[in-house]
Amino acid sequence: MSEEHFVVIGNGPAGNQAAQTLKEKAPEARVTLISKEREGYYKPCLLPEYMAGKISEDQIYLSTVDAYKEKGIKLRSGQEVVDVKPRRREIVLDHKEVLRFDGLILAVGGRPRIPEPLLVFRDLMMTLKTLEDAKTWIEKISRVDRVLIIGGDLTSLAVTKALIALGKEVYFMLDENAFWPLRCNDDMFQDVSDRLSKRGVKTFYNCKLNSMAQRSEHAVEVRVGDDIFEAGLIGAFFGLVPNVGFLARSGLPLDRGLLVNETLNTGFEGIYATGDCAQVFHPEIRDYWVSIGHDNAKALGRTAALNLLGERRPVDVATESLFDVQGIKVNTSWWMEF
Amino acid sequence: MPNPVIYSKEPEDFYYMDVNVPCQSACPALTNIPAYIRALYEENFGRSYEINRMANIFPGVLGRICSRPCEAKCRHGEAELGRPVNICHIKRSAADLRDRVSSSVKRIFSPTGKSVAVIGSGPAGLAAAHDLSTIGFSVTVFEALDHPGGMLRYGIPEFRLPREILATEIDQILGSGITLKTGIKVGTDVPMEDLMTGHDAVLVSTGCYEPNQLNIPGETMPGVYSGLQFMMDICAGQMPDLGKRVLVLGAGFTAFDCVRSALRLGAEEVAVCLRRTEEDLTVTEDEIFETKREGVKIHSLMVSRRIMGNGVVEGVEFMRTRPGELRPDGKSEVTPIEGSEFTLPTDAVIVATGQRPQPFDTPGDKNNHGLLQADSASFRTSLPGLYVTGDYLTGPSTVIEAVAMGRKAAERIARDLTDQPFREKVVRLEDTLITDRQRAWDFLPRQEMPTIEPVEDRFTGMTGEVETGYSPDLAETESKRCYLCYLHYEIDLNRCIYCRYCIDVAPRDCIKLVDRIETNTSGAITGFEETSNWEDVNAIVIDNTRCIRCGECMRVCPVDCISVTRVELTERMNEKGI
Numbered sequence: 001m002s003e004e005h006f007v008v009i010g011n012g013p014a015g016n017q018a019a020q021t022l023k024e025k026a027p028e029a030r031v032t033l034i035s036k037e038r039e040g041y042y043k044p045c046l047l048p049e050y051m052a053g054k055i056s057e058d059q060i061y062l063s064t065v066d067a068y069k070e071k072g073i074k075l076r077s078g079q080e081v082v083d084v085k086p087r088r089r090e091i092v093l094d095h096k097e098v099l100r101f102d103g104l105i106l107a108v109g110g111r112p113r114i115p116e117p118l119l120v121f122r123d124l125m126m127t128l129k130t131l132e133d134a135k136t137w138i139e140k141i142s143r144v145d146r147v148l149i150i151g152g153d154l155t156s157l158a159v160t161k162a163l164i165a166l167g168k169e170v171y172f173m174l175d176e177n178a179f180w181p182l183r184c185n186d187d188m189f190q191d192v193s194d195r196l197s198k199r200g201v202k203t204f205y206n207c208k209l210n211s212m213a214q215r216s217e218h219a220v221e222v223r224v225g226d227d228i229f230e231a232g233l234i235g236a237f238f239g240l241v242p243n244v245g246f247l248a249r250s251g252l253p254l255d256r257g258l259l260v261n262e263t264l265n266t267g268f269e270g271i272y273a274t275g276d277c278a279q280v281f282h283p284e285i286r287d288y289w290v291s292i293g294h295d296n297a298k299a300l301g302r303t304a305a306l307n308l309l310g311e312r313r314p315v316d317v318a319t320e321s322l323f324d325v326q327g328i329k330v331n332t333s334w335w336m337e338f
Numbered sequence: 339m340p341n342p343v344i345y346s347k348e349p350e351d352f353y354y355m356d357v358n359v360p361c362q363s364a365c366p367a368l369t370n371i372p373a374y375i376r377a378l379y380e381e382n383f384g385r386s387y388e389i390n391r392m393a394n395i396f397p398g399v400l401g402r403i404c405s406r407p408c409e410a411k412c413r414h415g416e417a418e419l420g421r422p423v424n425i426c427h428i429k430r431s432a433a434d435l436r437d438r439v440s441s442s443v444k445r446i447f448s449p450t451g452k453s454v455a456v457i458g459s460g461p462a463g464l465a466a467a468h469d470l471s472t473i474g475f476s477v478t479v480f481e482a483l484d485h486p487g488g489m490l491r492y493g494i495p496e497f498r499l500p501r502e503i504l505a506t507e508i509d510q511i512l513g514s515g516i517t518l519k520t521g522i523k524v525g526t527d528v529p530m531e532d533l534m535t536g537h538d539a540v541l542v543s544t545g546c547y548e549p550n551q552l553n554i555p556g557e558t559m560p561g562v563y564s565g566l567q568f569m570m571d572i573c574a575g576q577m578p579d580l581g582k583r584v585l586v587l588g589a590g591f592t593a594f595d596c597v598r599s600a601l602r603l604g605a606e607e608v609a610v611c612l613r614r615t616e617e618d619l620t621v622t623e624d625e626i627f628e629t630k631r632e633g634v635k636i637h638s639l640m641v642s643r644r645i646m647g648n649g650v651v652e653g654v655e656f657m658r659t660r661p662g663e664l665r666p667d668g669k670s671e672v673t674p675i676e677g678s679e680f681t682l683p684t685d686a687v688i689v690a691t692g693q694r695p696q697p698f699d700t701p702g703d704k705n706n707h708g709l710l711q712a713d714s715a716s717f718r719t720s721l722p723g724l725y726v727t728g729d730y731l732t733g734p735s736t737v738i739e740a741v742a743m744g745r746k747a748a749e750r751i752a753r754d755l756t757d758q759p760f761r762e763k764v765v766r767l768e769d770t771l772i773t774d775r776q777r778a779w780d781f782l783p784r785q786e787m788p789t790i791e792p793v794e795d796r797f798t799g800m801t802g803e804v805e806t807g808y809s810p811d812l813a814e815t816e817s818k819r820c821y822l823c824y825l826h827y828e829i830d831l832n833r834c835i836y837c838r839y840c841i842d843v844a845p846r847d848c849i850k851l852v853d854r855i856e857t858n859t860s861g862a863i864t865g866f867e868e869t870s871n872w873e874d875v876n877a878i879v880i881d882n883t884r885c886i887r888c889g890e891c892m893r894v895c896p897v898d899c900i901s902v903t904r905v906e907l908t909e910r911m912n913e914k915g916i
Contacts, residue, residue: 116630117793210792248617253661253670255615255638267661286658286678288639 004029006308007091007099009081010107011035012044013294014275016063017301018105019073025309031073032099034091038078039131040065043294047134048155051141052162060131081108084250086268103308106247106258106266107275107301110240110292118150118236121212124220125236128155137233143218144232145169150209152192156237164199171231172196173204173224242277242290255279257290262314264304274304280315344767345910350862351765355907357862358882359823360411361425362907366742368763369393370906371408371425372824378432379817381810384439386432392909394741395468395511396461396490398503401430402805403494405591405736406622413821413883414784421784423819426622430805431813433503443514446911447474452538452755455480457524460488461737462728463543464511465744466751471514473752473760479516480533482523486512488545489729490737492570495595496801497602525698534701534723539751541717542700542710543728543744546693552587556645557689565592565690572599572800581685583607585654587642588690589614590734594621596688597634602800609635609682611642613659613672624787628804631793637682641674645687653683695730717747718754725751759912770904772889773822777845780886785816822887826903827880833899834878840891840900841878848884849891851875 006029008019019033041063049055068075080094084104091099112127126140127133141147146169149156156172163170174189193203207225212234215221219230242257252266253259257279264272264280275297282289291300303313356363361371370389377386390397404426409415412422453476456467463479464486471477485491486508490499512518522528524544533540549564551557563578565588571578584600586593589612600608610629612619615638619626630636640656647653658678661670697708703720705711712719712726719726727747728740735743752760788806790796796804808816829840829849841849853869853876866879880891880900892900 116627117633119627119631120791251664253615254617259615259661281658281660281675281678283677286680288658 004102005100006031006103006105007101008033008105008107009091010109010275010277011037011041011075011077012107012109012275012297014109014297014301014304015105015107016041017298018107018274018305020071021302021305022103022105022309023072025306027072029102033068033073033075034079034081034093035075035077036080037130037132040077042131044129044131045155045158045294047128047131048158048162050131051128051134051137051159052165054162054165057131082246084247084252084271086250086252086266086271089270101270103270104272105301105304105308106244106252106271106273106277107297107304108243108277110276110290111243112236113238113241114236115238118209121209121234122236124212124214125150125234127236128159129240137235140233141166141168146171146229146231147233147235148173148220148222148229148231149235149237151175151235151237151239153237153239156235157192159235159237160196160199160201164201170196170201171204171229172201173207173209175206240276240292242279244277255288259288263307263312264300264315265307270308272304272308274300278304342768346765346767347762348765349860350858351767351905352763352907353858353860353862354826354905355765357864358826359905359907360413361408361423361823364407364411365393366407366736366739367393367745368742368907369408370824370908372820372822373906374432375423375425375428375817375820376822378428378435378813379820381814383432383436386428387436390429390432394738395465396507396737396741397429398433398507399490399499400738400741401426401428401433402503403490403499403591404429404738405620407736407738413823414819419780424784424787424816427785427787427808428813428817428820431808431810431816434807435810435813443468443472445474445515446472447760449476450474450752450756452476453478453536454751454755455533455537455540456543457533457540458482458488458543458545458728458730459486459508459518459520460543460545460728460740461490462545462740462744462747463488463541464508465741466541466543466727466748467516467744468511468514469745469748469761470752471516475752475755477516478537479518480522480524480528481518481520482544484520486518486520492573493566493592493595495569495572495599497598497796497804498595500801500803523698525700530698530700534721537723538755539723539725541747541751542724542726542730543747544695544698544730546695546729546734548694548696549689550692550694552642552689552691554642554644556647556651559645559647559651560649561647561651561686562645563686563688565596565688566693568688568690569595569599577603577800579603580605583684584609584686584688585682585684586610586688586690587654588688588692589619589621590690590692591621591625592692593688593690594625594629596690598629598632599800600686600688601632601634602797605686607635608633609637611640611654611656611682612636612638613641614661614669615639618669624805628789632796633793639672641672643679646681651684651687653681654687655679655681692734694733700724717750761909762912764908764910766904766906766908766910768904770825770902772892772902773825773887775818775822775887775889777886777888779818780845782815782819784819785812788812821885823882824904824906825887826882826905827885827887827889827891828901828903829878829880830899830901831877833897835897835899836875836878837896838878839894839896843890843894845886845888845890846884848881848886850879850881852877852879855879 006022008015023031042060046060082094083092112129148171150173152174189205210223213221218232257277258273260273260278276292279288374386374389406426408425409422415422454470456463456479459479459481467477467479549566584605586596597608597610639659643655657674659672703711717725727743850868852866853874854867856865858864
């Protein structure tokens, strides 16, 4: 009888923890971890500091390629999964290879969100989710003096700090619907605005972004409300959305993320989703939620792996207090981590 | 000498079409999509329009509002090939860019001396009337409302379907010799028995005008609207005052038309609430995207429990839902989650959860709901000469499905009344020339439909068409993306010398060395077993599911053993027709 083959898609904390747990608990099984990125396992929340030159690239990595070998995990980096066929227990890779699996854990994480009204400007805006994104920022940032940040997630604040440290002039456009995962109100805006202003950041609140137009290689003309100005770079920071678009044809249950039950099962035997691509009903907030944050992801990765191996552990739901920020209930947990 | 044309009715040829031209197979009306895209690429816009109109009498209308089942099957949408061709937009371009001449088809056959009454002038009724009229029947259409078009006119807002486009295509249909009588409600203004006495056949195509209800507390409160009635009011020029916050309950095109109309009426916070998920929506991707761009929120996995308020709507109580087993229609069952109740505040609620047929006074066997019963294959009722088609027969369907059903019913009626077939489906095969399609065209991005920008400019009225149409350049670029699946490239194995030059120049893995060819019981090729062992090679074949019709294989073949045949599923007028 051939050995069992478990496949984990995603090289973030959830995927790594899941692969590691599978190998620990089922050492005879073959475990393959597929990563779209060529880089190893790193901590994305350190990317703004890397961008600012405060830490080196080596310092953001959490694991080396050799560590996978030592753990007996087969790492396939730089390979993209384009389809999953749950009934046939196959995944299809971008280069047309088909991999069979006995168990599958989807830990594909999130991708930067850009709200639909702003998608027409997407080619003029940069995001920061991957190491490759950070390198693009580093490459471009030296050539510009002013950067416009649009959005309001916590990465945006970290990037703003990095830009200030690099001596850049920063404009910050905050929208009530963009203060992800919270809905910004006047008090919150005032609080954020005051803190940013003290650092020399010009802030806009609830102003309409009328247009953006590339005027030269390093200048984009921006019209915000009645203001017209030029920015060298524009960063879009509206939080993340689960990166599950490639599963649209798979038959796996999708909403914002991959819908799973309290044991992270997708409804298909042997197929689990975990980390910040898994959407779980949370009885306390009476809503579906997606857990975000390094430690949460690791815990979820472990739970998914154990359940794939036969346990039926319910996912740890965060306490209600975690969702209560300034009197506002939010359906994610990562805000409190920062 | 022109190339000989072969018309085939062999099962293997129909099988070939079904498998190898997936867009046409997916179209309920079996529109010859590759042919009209190719005609448009050749700047023959009128021809492109007419190819379309042979199967679908509303190219300009459906080029705007079709549900696009073809695009879901387009090869360009397969995993590694990018996104489907914008077939619908190309269809619209043919209508937009053609010379404005009437496309009315006059009678093809001499008059049969028989007459048919069609009740209802929606897409099914008009399609049936058109087909019957063109083959020699005297046709009268009875419409209860003031103008023809049914749901096209009274259910779809003008910002998606300009009325002059609809009027042009209805005029073309009526121009085939149909008599239209509006403002006559059969069963009320005129007894059905009179129509049956006065005509050789009567076709009921009155559609679905009875809105479904939620049957939850508060549904009759002021501020709760039926989606269908709301849209009919808008289309009739009324402007209901909804307030600032609006929730629309429903997931179909009507629900999306309601939310977008609500924004144009001045509502500021508008959301559509789904029992399932956005993934389950049958509304097109473009429609969802534009709706979101306009500022509408889409809330998923929730079911309404009661509408709250004290004489006026104040909110809706929902429960969260959990998706369950997949149903045969591909949608999942949903179950409410106990203890998950929550409330959303609102000033108005629009219930757009579908509609059903309305009973009317007619003879013939009826079902438990008082609706005339008919066989879904033959369209016949319990009474000779009385037929049913369209949404009245099946419940709500798409416009293209209704057109297809109307045409099928027309053929059935014609055969029943004359004992003669008039139109038949055939596979038309004709040797043709190599195409100029280039590999680089595979990498052209999908050309998006231009829209009114900035978005705020859409809200200045109820009628400005949001999608402004492809320019000729955009239309040409998008048409280049089509793989032209109706062109069949084939290697003549009796002449092939297995030099494999064709494999060397193949842009993809489209030419294969095979050990064994698999066929089904009708003799159609269903697959092949590839081999990399030269000793086992028994044939060399072109995989038409991978072929991009670049013609490179033909150009390099030293023995000229590769041919290309245009294979089209089309209609032929039966020679025995009267």
